[in-house]
Amino acid sequence: MGKLILYGIDGSPPVRSVLLTLNALGLEFEYKIVNLMTGEHLKPEYLKINPLHTVPTLGDDGFYINDSHAINAYLVSKYGKDDTLYPKDLQKRAIVDQRLHYDSSVLATTGRALTAPLREGKTEIPKARFDALEEVYKTLDLFLASNDFLAGNYLTIADFHVIAVLSSTILLRDVDATKYPKLAGWIQRIRRLPYYEEANGSRMSQVANFIKSKKYTIV
Amino acid sequence: MGKLTLYGIDGSPPVRSVLLTLRALNLDFDYKIVNLMEKEHLKPEFLKINPLHTVPALDDNGFYLSDSHAINSYLVSKYGRNDSLYPKDLKKRAIVDQRLHYDSSVVTSTGRAITFPLFWENKSEIPQARIDALEGVYKSLNLFLENGNYLAGDNLTIADFHVIASFTGFLVFLPVDATKYPDLAAWIKRIKELPYYEEANGSRAAQIIEFIKSKNFTIV
Numbered sequence: 001m002g003k004l005i006l007y008g009i010d011g012s013p014p015v016r017s018v019l020l021t022l023n024a025l026g027l028e029f030e031y032k033i034v035n036l037m038t039g040e041h042l043k044p045e046y047l048k049i050n051p052l053h054t055v056p057t058l059g060d061d062g063f064y065i066n067d068s069h070a071i072n073a074y075l076v077s078k079y080g081k082d083d084t085l086y087p088k089d090l091q092k093r094a095i096v097d098q099r100l101h102y103d104s105s106v107l108a109t110t111g112r113a114l115t116a117p118l119r120e121g122k123t124e125i126p127k128a129r130f131d132a133l134e135e136v137y138k139t140l141d142l143f144l145a146s147n148d149f150l151a152g153n154y155l156t157i158a159d160f161h162v163i164a165v166l167s168s169t170i171l172l173r174d175v176d177a178t179k180y181p182k183l184a185g186w187i188q189r190i191r192r193l194p195y196y197e198e199a200n201g202s203r204m205s206q207v208a209n210f211i212k213s214k215k216y217t218i219v
Numbered sequence: 220m221g222k223l224t225l226y227g228i229d230g231s232p233p234v235r236s237v238l239l240t241l242r243a244l245n246l247d248f249d250y251k252i253v254n255l256m257e258k259e260h261l262k263p264e265f266l267k268i269n270p271l272h273t274v275p276a277l278d279d280n281g282f283y284l285s286d287s288h289a290i291n292s293y294l295v296s297k298y299g300r301n302d303s304l305y306p307k308d309l310k311k312r313a314i315v316d317q318r319l320h321y322d323s324s325v326v327t328s329t330g331r332a333i334t335f336p337l338f339w340e341n342k343s344e345i346p347q348a349r350i351d352a353l354e355g356v357y358k359s360l361n362l363f364l365e366n367g368n369y370l371a372g373d374n375l376t377i378a379d380f381h382v383i384a385s386f387t388g389f390l391v392f393l394p395v396d397a398t399k400y401p402d403l404a405a406w407i408k409r410i411k412e413l414p415y416y417e418e419a420n421g422s423r424a425a426q427i428i429e430f431i432k433s434k435n436f437t438i439v
Contacts, residue, residue: 051362052321063310067324070316078309090297091282097289102271104323105286142270 004029005059007049009036010203013111013164014068015056019203020160021072023195025079069100072157084154096151099143099158103165110136111165114172118211124219125172133173137180140166144182148189155193163190167204171211223248226268227275228255229423230430232330232384233287234275238423239380240291242415244298288319291377304377315371318363318378322385329356330385333392337434344439345392353393357400364402368409375413383410387424391431392438 006022006029008015022029034040034055041053049064050057057064058071060078065071076086087093114129140162143150150158166175166187177184190196225241225248227234241248253259253274260272269276269285277284277293284290295305306312332349336342360370360382367373370382386407397404410416 052359065313065317067317067320069320070313073316074309074313077312090293093296094284094289094293097292098284098286101286101288101320101323104320105327108324109328139271 003059003061005032006030006056007032007034007046007059008056009033011207012036012055013108013168014161016164016167016200016203017068017157017160018056018058018071018075019199020164020195021075021085021157023199024085024155024160024193025075025081027075027079068161069104069157072160073100076157085157087154087156092152096156096158099151099156100161102139103158103161106139107136107162107165111169114169115211118214118216123214123216125216127218130173130218133169136169137175137183140186141180141183144186148186150186159186159190163187163196164200167200168207168211171208222278222280224251224278225249225275226251226253226265226278228252230427231255231274232327232388233381235384235387235420235423236287236377236380237275237277237290237294238419239384239413239415240294240304240377242419243304243375243380243413244294244300246294246298287381288323288377291380292319295377303374306374306376311372315376315378318370318376319381321359322378322381325359326356326382326385329353330389334388334431337431337436343434343436345436347438350393350438353389356389357393357395357403360406361400361403364406369406379406379410383407383416384420384424387420388427388431391428392436 004022004027006015006018008018008031010016019031034046036055040046041050041055046057047053049059050066052066054066056068056071057066058074060074065074073086076083080086086096110129110132114125114133117123117125140150147153149155150162170187175184175187191201223241223246225234225237227237227250229235238250253265253276255274259265260269260274265276266272268278268283271285273285275285275287275290277290279293279297284293292305295302299305305315329349329352333345333353337345363370369375370378395404395407411421
């Protein structure tokens with residue numbers, strides 16, 4: 001096996017979703033920090049491997065891919081001892097894919113929109129952004145109505161993407177366990193994964209400190 | 220084979236991406252219109268099929284699925300005579316998947332930022348910044364197309380269907396400058412030449428294009 005390199009930074013939820021997958025698969029890899037704050041993603045060396053200058057990017061023996069969902073699907077398909085994290089069964093896979101695209105089109109943007117004002121140095125967050133987050137919590141609770149994990153009864157990469165975003169959003173608005181009991185239960189379940197702390201939990205401190213340091217009003 | 224039913228409406232680009240896939244695969248299916256303007260998507264019968272009340276939704280003999288990307292991947296994998304529209308080769312698939320998620324996370328949101336206020340909030344002024352964001356998408360797509368005739372390489376894939384379906388609307392707001400984005404301009408022509416393009420997308424986008432033009436929007 002060639003060398004796996006993950007380019008990214010801990011503050012990025014999509015990067016943490018890949019760290020969760022790499023840890024779940026027990027894979028060795030190099031982690032190269034790309035400091036977005038100092039514009040490292042815009043440097044020629046990085047643009048060569050990812051012209052979209054986003055994180056994460058994965059290098060697998062000279063083959064480069066970006067987008068965390070594509071990366072996670074590729075890693076499981078190529079290196080997984082079995083397919084449980086990204087099932088080959090067409091119907092099961094379709095459900096995982098729908099959750100992954102829900103992340104891309106709704107969840108990730110809702111999370112980013114919520115923290116954007118703070119990252120831009122503003123002190124007001126529109127109430128509508130919190131309402132959008134509540135809608136997301138409601139939808140995720142619905143996905144969990146009859147199963148322990150987001151795409152069914154087994155852990156899949158869909159769970160990794162969502163926990164990575166939620167670990168940031170709950171710093172601003174917790175999941176109300178009386179309103180969304182399934183979602184609250186799922187968060188606890190994911191936190192008990194043996195690699196959770198290493199891949200996600202321990203990497204939240206900078207984000208958490210940043211958010212705690214900000215004074216804001218909801219308008 | 221059981222019955223395939225597609226729930227949707229022509230005005231929705233994701234629905235049209237599924238129509239392109241169904242035609243490309245030469246599949247028989249029922250098309251049930253869900254009128255979003257009349258809030259048919261919020262009715263109990265549709266919520267049973269898709270609790271997220273979005274279109275498109277697919278019913279494959281009792282198996283319900285939402286999200287156009289998941290639907291298209293599923294259809295090719297299950298019914299395709301071969302895998303060319305969604306290759307099984309891991310590297311090729313990873314490129315298609317990245318294009319599909321680029322569509323989900325960038326293309327559709329960039330389009331929606333322009334059309335949502337126009338369609339649903341009665342605002343006829345479009346901020347220049349949103350048009351600039353659209354041009355950013357054109358630039359990225361042109362970059363993808365520098366590597367092959369289609370978005371994910373040398374062969375047509377479902378990635379092309381998703382993006383062309385959005386483009387029919389985009390072009391009303393911002394034509395593609397063929398001197399700046401020659402590969403993108405060539406790709407649009409190439410996709411329009413597909414034998415099923417008119418039926419699945421071209422003719423079905425006409426109404427939404429007229430609707431956009433009727434709004435007499437200005438870019439400010």
